[in-house]
Amino acid sequence: MLIDVSYKENIPVVKISGELDMYDSTKIESVFNSVSEESDVIIDCSEISFVDSTIIGLFVRYSLDKGKNSKKVVLVNVKTFFIQLLELAKLTKLFEVVGTIDEYFTNINN
Numbered sequence: 001m002l003i004d005v006s007y008k009e010n011i012p013v014v015k016i017s018g019e020l021d022m023y024d025s026t027k028i029e030s031v032f033n034s035v036s037e038e039s040d041v042i043i044d045c046s047e048i049s050f051v052d053s054t055i056i057g058l059f060v061r062y063s064l065d066k067g068k069n070s071k072k073v074v075l076v077n078v079k080t081f082f083i084q085l086l087e088l089a090k091l092t093k094l095f096e097v098v099g100t101i102d103e104y105f106t107n108i109n110n
Helices: 020-032 051-069 080-088 101-108
Strands: 002-008 011-022 040-050 075-077 097-098
Touching: 002 020, 011 020, 020 051, 040 051, 040 080, 040 101, 051 075, 075 101, 097 101
Parallel strands: 011 040, 040 075, 075 097
Antiparallel strands: 002 011
8 A cells, every 4th residue: 555645725635556455454544534524535456456434434434524513525536336335335425536636626616
């Protein structure tokens, strides 16, 4: 697993790559905790090839925590398998899912 944080217009963009399982949860959680609580957070999922239930739970907790501050977790470049997992677990309402990072910024600037 690789994880990188960059910023676009002061919004953190967390890019995660690889197969994500319980062994990666501590590192991912640490990165989530290090980014600003005062903005939305974009998670670029374009290079995620697998997620287990531990990671889904981590994403859900993070989204719920962000929601307490009226902020959201935005998933971009999400592969079909990941969307299907979220749909099966009835978790799609916890996230904003958009096609690309640019699409997110177009939506918030209009």
